[in-house]
Amino acid sequence: MTDDGSKLLHHRTIFDDWRSLTIGIYMALAGYAVMVGLPVISTSWVNNLGFSEVQVGYVTSADLLGLAVGAVLAYFTVAKYDRRYLAVVAAGVAITANLLCIYFQSYDLTLVLRLAAGIGAGLYTGIAVATIGGHSRPAFAFGLELFAFAFSQAGELKFLPYLSVEGMYVAFAATFVVGLMFISWLPRGPAEPALDVELDVAEPQGNHHVEHRHVPAYVPWLVLTAVVFTYINIGGYWAYIELATVGTDASSEWVASMLVYTSFFSLIGCLFAVLLSNRFGLSKPLLVTLVFQASIVLMLIFGITNYSVAFSMFAFNFCWIFVDIYQAAMISNVDRSGRYVSLLPAAQGLGNGLGPGAAATVLAWGVGYNGVFIMCASASIIAMLVYLYMYLMLRREIPALADAS
Secondary structure (H helix, E strand, O other): OOOOOEEEEOOOOHHHOHHHHHHHHHHHHHHOHHHHOHHHHHHHHHHHHOOOHHHHHHHHHHHHHHHHHHHHHHHHHOOOOOHHHHHHHHHHHHHHHHHHHHHOOOHHHHHHHHHHHHHHHHHHHHHHHHHHHOOOOHHHHHHHHHHHHHHHHHHHHHHHHHOOHHHHHHHHHHHHHHHHOOHHHOOOOOOOOEOEEEEEEEOOOOOEEEEEEEOOOHHHHHHHHHHHHHHHHHHHHHHHHHHHOOOOOOOHHHHHHHHHHHHHHHHHHHHHHHHHHHHHOOHHHHHHHHHHHHHHHHHHHHOOOHHHHHHHHHHHHHHHHHHHHHHHHHHHHHEOOOOOHHHHHHHHHHHHHHHHHHHHHHHHOOOOHHHHHHHHHHHHHHHHHHHHHHHHHHHHHOHHHHOOO
């Protein structure tokens, strides 16, 4: 309850059904699979296909920018057309592009095919996120998704190194095939309109009444802008963290093991994120987390050792979960149609694509990995400033939304 005696109100819908939430979570994990496996895939492209470090950055950017394009397609279609049909089309594109990568492995063709695979995954993931965000308790729903994400991330980083490049492509295609087997669990359309919230308002006499408030259009767009900058940090860090340790005091075996084990630390992040949002809302913990995440990246400038890289990876995964839950829940609180929520993978894909590309450009300038870490930290701080501006504006207009959990 805020100072004006109001709190955000959500109703239960078909999206609260366990089957809807389960298929939404699975589809999200499948759609994000390439993004999660970037440290291993990037190294494999270098070692097995002979791509340069700069080429790896651009191929990664193509894949993740494709994710953004696909999610934009979801924005225009997810509230209008049957989501089951859309999911089938998206999965078909992703499966085909991944399998073609097995036969066409030159840099130029890989660049095009990874873009196509990203577009299919982006549309697929946009539908998934819209499904999860339709839950009446979005922070809880996204907390479950990211809890599952931690196991998925650890599993990928543990087993992908045992696969050839071709095996990785087959594994990615197979995840979409499995999702299609349960497509009947996916709700066909939205349950509520976008940018319209209900507030439970307490009257001085002790009674309550419900008010409908229209959310300013700038709110979801500011969140999405901040997501882009957040994922520029994440994309640049995650694509190059393993390569950045080569030739340092950190051993390659230690770094590879940390990529797996630090993923489980995000499980703790899920629990803390939900508990903190219940107590302090979404905005305040998010602002603090983004500043902390910037400092985690900057610490690597002062030297990379087994201990510093382990702490950085543990803390980075912890903060990654915090940020994802809060960003997704924020948009879901204002967008019950799934339209703006479906753009979340677009913002993530855009940022995650720009991050490795920007990092590759920094490396091409000869600045080295210290320059990459400074670029990543700066992006996180910019995201924090965007959220701070949005929070202050909402505190004046709809306090219940500004401090919603």
